[in-house]
Amino acid sequence: MRYLAIVLSAAAGVQAARQCSTTTGYTHRVLDARYDGPDVDKPGSDLATISVSLSSSTTPLYECVAQWPESWKGFHNVTEKLIWSDCIWTGAGTGADKSMAFAVDWNKKVVYLAHVFACSDRQGTEGLATGTLPLSDLDCDYTEDGSAYCTPKATSSGARPDLRISTILEPAAPDANTASCSDISEQYQSWTLEKWHRQFVLTPGTFEPKAGTDTGPSFTLKSLGVHGATFTCATTSASVGPFQGECKSDVAKAAATFTFDPKLNILTVKQKWDCGNSAALETVGVGYMQGTCDRGFNSDVFTCSSEPVLIGTEAL
Incomplete structure (x- = not known):
């Protein structure tokens, strides 16, 4: 399968929960990325495909895949809202998050990341953290079959670029019974x-x-x-x-x-x-x-x- 692969590596060891009193947020490293347009070998297909692999060290923890019509550019054609896609736990290691998702604005070349997790310092509560990553420097080309694809531009030495995405904890949600x-x-x-x-x-x-x-x-x-x-x-x-x-x-x-x-x-x-x-x-x-x-x-x-x-x- 052809896809965009964005690999995120946690800066520290993976734990069963995260601290919710942090003011510095959570940093992830992007190891690789790829976007593919519609497969020309499938007549009538108009789907762009995106995949994200979230990892700790070299062990993949989550695999994230999304598809939407290429003309949508990552936004629903009726509601004009971003299309969020799940990141599925691979079963390797212990994830720090209850759920993680990503979305892509392909017009602006921006990746959005959100994850929800148990608060290790606030028993019984959950935290939500969100962040963005611009993919401004891309190499785009065509495969041998004529399908378009894009990847982050390599460094002058040919290495993958050092890309990082940080997420910040959202404020605690108001209570349903009292919130205005x-x-x-x-x-x-x-x-x-x-x-x-x-x-x-x-x-x-x-x-x-x-x-x-x-x-x-x-x-x-x-x-x-x-x-x-x-x-x-x-x-x-x-x-x-x-x-x-x-x-x-x-x-x-x-x-x-x-x-x-x-x-x-x-x-x-x-x-x-x-x-x-x-x-x-x-x-x-x-x-x-x-x-x-x-x-x-x-x-x-x-x-x-x-x-x-x-x-x-x-x-x-």
């Missing part, structure tokens, strides 16, 4: 998606789910921008994608809806917060979902699941 719309609007909004579930029938020799068998997704959303706001989401539309769904919350002021495009694996979440007499506060986030789909024993039924996924919203 003003408080929420000043906070970076994002969610941790958990309990992803989707089923469909895939007949041997075919590549599309059998008509009428796709349940669409169900999942939970935990707000990282409003402490205590959790949503339970389920598909409400018929089994023909894109799927529409609703999310219910125990917080009376909060509501959310979602759309899932099974062709592109793009999930769009819209959260609304009741501001009383003023207009509702709306937040939109877009994620590229990579749920693992397993075939049932002696069955054509596939069940899809996922580890926790971080979905961001605006550019950082």
Whole structure:
């Protein structure tokens, strides 16, 4: 597979959690990077592919992959929001983060990184850190088959450039029961998606789910921008994608809806917060979902699941 590979190496040894009282943030080293345009060997394909490998020393800890139509340049074509993609734990070593995600603004050549983790110095709480990295100095060329690609320009000695990205801890989220719309609007909004579930029938020799068998997704959303706001989401539309769904919350002021495009694996979440007499506060986030789909024993039924996924919203 052709892809952009951005390898991040933690500056220190990987721990089970991170300190949330730090004022210096967290630094990662970028070892390699690559962006590939649509594969010319696949007629009709318009997908640009991006991959990110997050590592400690030489051992990969996370693999991150995203695809979107090249013309989108990393932004959803309808909502105009960045498309965030999950970083999947490889099983090597112990990750310091509960979830990590990245997004790319290909027009500006900027990589965005966000990660959520348990606070080692604040038991029972989680922290969210975000950062950016400009990819301003690139070498772009074509492969032998005519497909375009870009990589960071090598140094004068031919070595990989020493690129680093730093993330800074976001302020603690206001409490859902007491937060005003003003408080929420000043906070970076994002969610941790958990309990992803989707089923469909895939007949041997075919590549599309059998008509009428796709349940669409169900999942939970935990707000990282409003402490205590959790949503339970389920598909409400018929089994023909894109799927529409609703999310219910125990917080009376909060509501959310979602759309899932099974062709592109793009999930769009819209959260609304009741501001009383003023207009509702709306937040939109877009994620590229990579749920693992397993075939049932002696069955054509596939069940899809996922580890926790971080979905961001605006550019950082």
